[in-house]
Amino acid sequence: MTKPKIAFQGELGAYSHEACRDARPDHDPLPCATFEECIDAVLDGTAELAMLPVENSTYGRVADIHSLLPKSGLHIVDEAFVRVRISLMALPGVKLSEIDRVRAHLVLLPQARTFLRKHSIAGEAAADSAGAAAELAESGNRREGVLASEIAAGIYGLDVLARDIEDHGHNTTRFLVMSREPDHRRRGDRGMVTTFVFEVRNIPAALYKAMGGFATNGVNMTKLESYMVGGSFTATQFYADIEGHPDDPNVRLALDELRYFTQMVEVLGVYPAAQLRH
Helix, strand or coil, X not given: CCCCEEEEECCCCCHHHHHHHHXXXXXXXXXXXXXXXXXXXXXXXXXXXXXXXXXXXXXXXXXXXXHHHHHCCXXXXXXXXXECCCEXXXXXXXXXXXXXXXXXXXXXXXXXXXXXXXXXXXXXXXXXXXXXHHHHHHHCCCCEEEEECHHHXXXXXXXXXXXXXXXXXXXXXXXXXXECCCCCCCCXXXXXXXXXXXXXXXXXXXXXXXXXXXXXXXXXXXXXXXXXXXXXXXXXXXXXXXXXXXXXXXXXXXXXXXXXXXXXXXXXXXXXXXXXXX
């Protein structure tokens, strides 16, 4: 029987692929070149779900993703967290002492600076770490290694020479699982998260007043970020995560008050809080 598909941006072996494998092991991963292609794959029925990274504990939010989500036509149905564990891999039989250069995505190289300096290995930026692993497997270059998720080594037939070489052990990426249809029926064992975007009215202290309802109703807001709309410095939208479900009395009251002070509120998803959030 054909498995449903979950789309992700990148090559097989990317950290987004790892998120798909861990969160939806019953789905086949579908690599896509861009976030837009992931969204389109779900919209046209090629895939049932999309796995999109939204933020990283070291580098902050993923560029452009907050502006893509409201326009996507998709709904958040789950969240997933992946600890970014960096492995150094090379061609079969190659020893660590033979490696004088590694390739990886630009954001991975600084995270393994201490290890690379200790072994006198130079770093070179690649467009995609999993793609660099695929290229290494084809190149036959025994002096080169790749920094990537360990699953990339298995996919492309490379040997792992060192594991968990990142300088800091806290680096984690948060992903959102997106679907064509919302699912507000569930209640998570660890509580619920509601994600929404809103745009305040152009009046003094509008944001302050809009946020007041969450404080007075005891609703915990875990994220609030602003971003420009249409390249304008005066049109600003906000992206927010709160704890709770829109059907909870206190959340309902807070959202009602928010709508009074805003010209747009759009709920992007209601979903169970993941274990790593706690």
